[in-house]
Amino acid sequence: MASFKELKQQVFEANLELRDRGVVLYTFGNVSAADRDAGIIAIKPSGVPYEDLKASDMVIVDLENRIVEGSLRPSSDTKTHLVLYRAFPEIGGVAHTHSTWATAWAQACRPVPILGTTHADAVPGEIPCTAIMTDARISGDYEEETGNQILEAFKERSYRDTEMVLVAGHGPFTWGADAAAAVKNAVMLEELCKTALLTLRIDPEAKPLKQTLIDRHYRRKHGKEAYYGQEK
Numbered sequence: 001m002a003s004f005k006e007l008k009q010q011v012f013e014a015n016l017e018l019r020d021r022g023v024v025l026y027t028f029g030n031v032s033a034a035d036r037d038a039g040i041i042a043i044k045p046s047g048v049p050y051e052d053l054k055a056s057d058m059v060i061v062d063l064e065n066r067i068v069e070g071s072l073r074p075s076s077d078t079k080t081h082l083v084l085y086r087a088f089p090e091i092g093g094v095a096h097t098h099s100t101w102a103t104a105w106a107q108a109c110r111p112v113p114i115l116g117t118t119h120a121d122a123v124p125g126e127i128p129c130t131a132i133m134t135d136a137r138i139s140g141d142y143e144e145e146t147g148n149q150i151l152e153a154f155k156e157r158s159y160r161d162t163e164m165v166l167v168a169g170h171g172p173f174t175w176g177a178d179a180a181a182a183v184k185n186a187v188m189l190e191e192l193c194k195t196a197l198l199t200l201r202i203d204p205e206a207k208p209l210k211q212t213l214i215d216r217h218y219r220r221k222h223g224k225e226a227y228y229g230q231e232k
Helices: 004-020 078-087 100-107 117-122 142-153 179-202 211-219
Strands: 029-035 040-043 059-062 067-069 093-097 164-167 171-176
Touching (some): 004 040, 004 179, 029 078, 078 142, 100 164, 100 171, 117 179, 142 164, 171 179
Antiparallel strands (some): 029 040, 029 093, 040 059, 059 067
């Protein structure tokens, strides 16, 4: 089991990666990582500018949102992260941004169609967008309900194959095996959203990629048949 110090360092570095990759501005974003054995996560503190952030600032909370270690308030999105950790048992990291291109799709309340092989390399279908949240949910436990909106979008979809989602009117969430993987997916999601929008500007009638190409490109990087890259 990683120590809290090690986990905090991982989450600190992942948060800086969001900034360095240009998918967050000011304090608009957060990354967390889980230690499943300890039943805790480390997450960025709320509202702390990236230039002021230190590894020791990361807050440790348990899966019921009780602070275990830390003097700062955890991210206001912590409950959303926790909903995902509880529902998706194989993930180890979650990232949230308000990156420009992904947020534009979220604000349009549109899923991102799969138009080319770059998309198929990462996700074997469209990138889903949640439903618009009802007033009752907005006035309730808003951050937890945001997580519940995501879960509803995955009732008939694998969180293992599609490690990203757009929350309608809000922005993107991504996840992965660890914090670094969640950040990579956030950066990839931004690029896929940008590419899809540019494609549709060139040809508003562009059709989804045919299924045989989707299957081939996804399988060459994922699963038992994968052959992309070097053997470990």
